[in-house]
Amino acid sequence: MRELTKAEETLLLAVMRLKNNAYGVAIKRHIQKSTGKALPYGTLYFILEQLTKKGFVKRFSGEPIPERGGRSRIYYILTPEGSRALEYAYKMQQKIWNGYPEMTWWKKTGK
Amino acid sequence: MKRTNPPKFAERILSILSFSSKIGILGDTEEEYRLILSKKGRFKADMWYVWQILKPLPFYIRSTIYWSYAMFKSYLKIGIRNLKKFKSFTFINITGLSIGIACTLLIALFIKNELSYDRFHHKLDNIYRLSSNWHKPDGSVVRYGSVPIPMGPLIKEYFVDDIRFFARVCTMEFTVRRGDFLENLDVTLTDEAFFKLFTFPLLNGNPSHVLSSLNSVVLSEILAKRYFGNENPLGKRLTLIMGEYRDDFIVSAVANDPPNNSSINYSLLININCLGSFRREDFLSNWNVTSPNWQTFIEVMDSNSPRRITNGLPQFTKLYISDQDQSFTLQRMRDIHFDQSDTGTPDLTKIYILSAIAFFILLTAVINFVTISVGNASYRFREIGIRKLVGAKRKQLMGQFWIESIFITAVAVFLAVMIARVLLPVFNTFTNKSLVYSDILSPSNIAVLFLFTMIVGISVGSYPAFILSKFKPFDLFKGKQSLSGKNSFTRILVIMQFSLSIILIVVVIGLSRQIRFILNDDYGFNRENVIIVETHKREVEPGERLYEKFRNRLLNQADIIRMSSASGSFDKVGIGRFLYNGHDYKTSYMRVNFDYFKTIELDLVEGRDFSHKISSDMQALVVNESLVQTLGLKKAVGTQIRYHSRIFTIIGVVRDSRIYGIDTLTKMHRYNKNMAEHRTLPALYYINPIIPLRYILIKISPYHLSETLDRIRAAWTELEPDKPFSWSFLEEDIEAQVLDENRWKNIVLYSSLLAVFVACLGVFGLTSISVARRVKEIGIRKVHGATVSNVVGLLTKEFIKWVILANVIAWPAAWYVLHKWLQNYAYRIGISPAFFMIAAFSMVSVVLLTTSALTIKAALANPADSLRYE
Structure with a gap:
């Protein structure tokens, strides 16, 4: 399975969360809200x-x-492959980040 | 209602900038725009929308340039590789195109110069020239661009409200003396207003006054430099001499040299009213004479003036001229350069011919380019196929061909500019122009050249681009497609090339025959070793005295065989009238001296020559055979005719001889059908000193030429220190009449050589393509026993067929062109079939020569090599 880029991941998550309302404006607002x-x-x-x-x-x-000046909204919906990809990405993420909080001691002592 | 959607134009820009999902982006942007509109107001919303456009703009521009540059680089790289791979084709294309473009460039310069004539005058649209119409009895009208000299001041007075200024522009030959420097010069006699009327800037001095004094003179820059070097010429003295009279003039101003596109040329200007100092006042009041060298220009007050003047002219004319045959009109300054009624104007048809030739050479080169790239494309089937397979769109394939052809054209244009630069001096001598290199590279020309490169490049690249990008990749790989010299388009193009070349060759042959004919025709006298010296005398007495002195000084010297003098020389003979039996006849007349007929070896057929011993010979005439024929005389000797209000008796008849050059004859022929039907005209000779002797004839021996000339010159400077020594060989004067013809013959000759050369390049290219295509066929034929000549015949048969077809097309056209051309001459050669035969033969042999190297090589090749892969 091909890995997702960060941006793809973000967008895919947004599409998933917005469910049946995933179109341009909504996706953009959602991302702005969640990531700033x-x-x-x-x-x-x-x-x-x-x-x-x-x-x-x-x-x-x-x-x-x-x-929209007589234009259609273009909706996006997650496919099963999409959700599998997200799941995979999530697991990978966890594996990669595993034990991260315990390692932040140097931050506090300031090296 | 308030606008709720974003501005239309902004939307359009956004739509151009959107790479992906246009509808989505546009829709979303609009939806968000409305949201912002409802919350924050119109201004904020509009600003937001603009920001949406501006933000991606840098990226858009960058990526467009980047990708098109990348694509362009790839096209160029592959293009250059292809050019390197097919070196001979590249050479053919670039050579042909650059020659074609160079020719077009030169012609374009020429035409541009022609069309820009006189356009530099600020008052151009208000300047008119007065011209005369002569109504002939047969109803036709002959127009001259000149009017009698006295008309200028009178017409200005008559139409005082309509004419602001007038300026007569007349040229007359004067001898100019500055210290020891002496030369004959065409001096421009004009009126005060000259520099106000025309836009000829003065380097110094006030345009209104520089010519108001009768003894002031204005010099052109060149002349000022010649006479005064780096000195300041203002206030300096010059002496003008005409005939026996002389006057001193003071330089009042120096004017810029007239531009090379000016109809009016000058080098030295004086006020026309100073003619009195030279005892030529009669010119200023003579209503009976007009000459192309005497023109009158006026500047009108406003746009209605020309109409008022035209309406008033008949009334005005009646006051001064009783002759009903003559009327006057106005002619726009704008039109005079192309007015055929003047001497020295360019023949428009010649310009057309020149441009047609240049265009055809260029066309030939373009045709080569197209045929070769189409033919050559079979080598590139694989490349095109792979490009298609990889997903190249048709547009991109065409881009490849276009880039290649534009590249070739650009190189050719560059070379063409070089070639044009090298050829410019030669071209100038051919066309009698003084174009300079900076004319080629003027900013406007560079822009035109750039445009030209694009247009030629794109149009040449188009045919292969369209044809080749059409095929399916599969067919290309299987080699199913055949594009070759066989398709009818190519065939037509090649036949056109051949036809053009043949037409040019026929015209060259015809022209050179005509020139040879004019020169070698029987002139009736012996032109060899006769020197003509001008006496510069305009009155009888001084001329007689000079000749006597000159004769006594020279005649008994070695190498000087005979001397005589006359009032006219070849092509410079007056026409007058005489009375016989109450009828009026026109004839050429010449006042000659004793020994005239012996000097030029003009034979008497009847009667005797003039003699010193017989005093009644002062009233005697020698006439030529034509005159006898015109009068219908049985016995000419003893006949009396009335000439110059005296009775003359004919004592001898000489052979008809050529008196005028072909140009003069042709003009006479054009204006008067009855005259000059023959190559000779009636002529009479007398020795009575009624008119001045203008020319001295000296027959010399052909040995010690330069010493003899030096002696004659020494004698001249001793006797006439005031006048320059102007001399020529009679033979030169005869050759001078075909100067123009020779120039034209050379132009057509060289352009036909170029056309044939470029066509041969094309033939060479086509042959090599067809040889390459038929390698296997040749191999198989040879295996089956074909001989070398069979194979060569097979390969050349096609071309020979084309040449023959081209001949069939070209012959009528060539005949027509040559026929039209020869109509310009009063007497001419007949068009013989030999011209066509020679042209056809040379074309066939040139084609055979061009192809032979390739075809023989192909025919000699070992079939084992060509069939190795089968």
Whole structure:
């Protein structure tokens, strides 16, 4: 299984959390809220397309609505491969970070 | 209603900048825009939207440049590799194109210069030239760009509200003396307003006054340098001499040299009213004479003036001229350069011919480029196939071809500029222009050249780009596609090249035959070893005296065989009228001296020559055969005719001889169909000193030429220290009449050589392609017993067929062009089939020579090599 990049991970998690409401604006706001970073739409969509290609998310468009100037919202939804990838990433994360808090003594003593 | 969506143009920009998921990005941005709008107001929302555009902009620009640069680099690299791989094709393409472009460049310069004539005058649109129309009895009108001299001041007075200034511009030959320096010069006689009317800047002095004094003179820069070197010429003295009269002038200003695109040229200007000092006041009041060298220009007050003047002109004319045949019109300054009625104007058709030739050479080169890249493409099927397989889009494949062709064109343009630079002096002598190198590289030209490179590059690259990018990769690998010299497009192009070359060759042959014909035709006299010395005398007495002195000084010296003098010389003979039986006849006339006929070996067919001993010979005439024929005389000797209000008796008849050059004859022919149908005209000779002797003829022996000349010159300087020694060989004067023709012959000759060369490059390229393609076929044929000549024949058959077809196409066109061209001459050669045969033969042999090296090599190759892989 290919590893996810940090940005892909963040986006995939956002799509998962937003469930049926995962489209551009919502994803962007969610990420801004949770990480404090503003992700430009260009980057956002680029990563989402990568994810679509890898098969981790699926894309579908909703009804055209006036707020978007008659354009459809593009929704993303997590695929089983996507959730497996997240799970894998989570486990890897844990393995890598295992025992981290105990090792922070040098921080307190200031070396 | 308030606007709730973002500004349209901003949306458009955003949509261009969005690489991925356009709809998503646009939609999301709009949705968020509305959110911000409802919370924070329009200004904030708009600012936010703009920020959305600005933020990705640097990245967008960077990545666009980066990727297109990367792509461009790859195209260029592969392109250069290809050019290196197919060296001979690259050479053919670049050579052909650069020659073609160089020719076009030179012609473009030439045309640009032609079209820019007189455009530098600030008042161009207000300047008009007065011209005369002569209404002939047959209803036709002949126009001259000149009017009688007195008209200028009178018309200005008559139309005082419509004409601001007038300036007559007349040229006359004067001898200019500055210290010991002596030369004959065409002096421009004009009016005060000259420098106000025309835009010829003065280096110093006030344009309104520099010519107001009768003895002030304005010099051009070149002349000022020649006479005064680095001294300040202002206030210096010059002497002008005309005939027996002379006057001193003081330099009042120096003017910039007239630009090389000016119809009006000058080197030394004086006020026309000073003619009185030279006893030529009659010019200023003579209504009966016009000459192309005497022009009158006016500046009108406003845009309605020309109409008012045109309407008033008949009224004005009636006051001074009773002759109904003559009327006057206005002509825009803008138009005069291309007015065919003037002498010395360029023939528009010649410009067309020149541009057509240049265009065709360029076209030939472009055709080569296309045929070779199409033919050569078979070598590149694999490359194209792989590119396609890897996913190159059609656009990208075309980009590859375009980059290659633009690269080649750019190199060719660069070389073309070099070639044009080298050829410019030669081109100048051919076209009688003075173009300079900086004309080639003017900013506007560089821009045009750049554009030209792109256009030629793209258009040349287009055909292979379209054709080759169309194929499916699979077919390309299987070698199913065949692109070759066989397709009809290529065939048409090659035949066009051949046809053009053949037309040019035929025209060259015809022209050189015509020139030879003009020169070697029977002139009726012996032109060899005759020196013509100008006397510069405009009056009878001084001319007689000078000749007598000159004759006594020289005649008994060694190597000087005979001497005589006359009022005219070859192509410089006046036409007058005489009366016979109450009828009026036109004839050329010449006042000659004793021994004239012997000096030029013009034979008498009847009667006798003038003699010293017979005093009645002062009233005697010798006429030529044409005159006898015109009068229909049975017995010419003894006939009396009335000439110059005296009775003359014919005492002898000489052979018809050529009096005028072909140009003069042609002009006479054009203006008067009855005259000059023949190469000779009626002519009469007399010895009565009615008109001045202008030319001294000296027959010398062909040995010790330079010593003889030195002696003649010494005699001249001793007798006439005031006048420059101007002399020529009679033979030179005869050759001078074909100067223009020779120039044209050379232009066509060299351009036809270039056209043939470029066409041969193409043939060479095509042959090598077809040989390469048919290697296996040749191998199999040889295995089956084909001989070398069979194979060579097989390979050249096609080209020979094309050449023959090209001949069939070219012959009528060549005939037409040559026929039209020869119509320009009063007498001409007939177009003989030999011209066409020679052209066809030379074309066939050139093609055979070009292809032979390749075909023979292919035919001699061992079939085992070519069939090794089968």
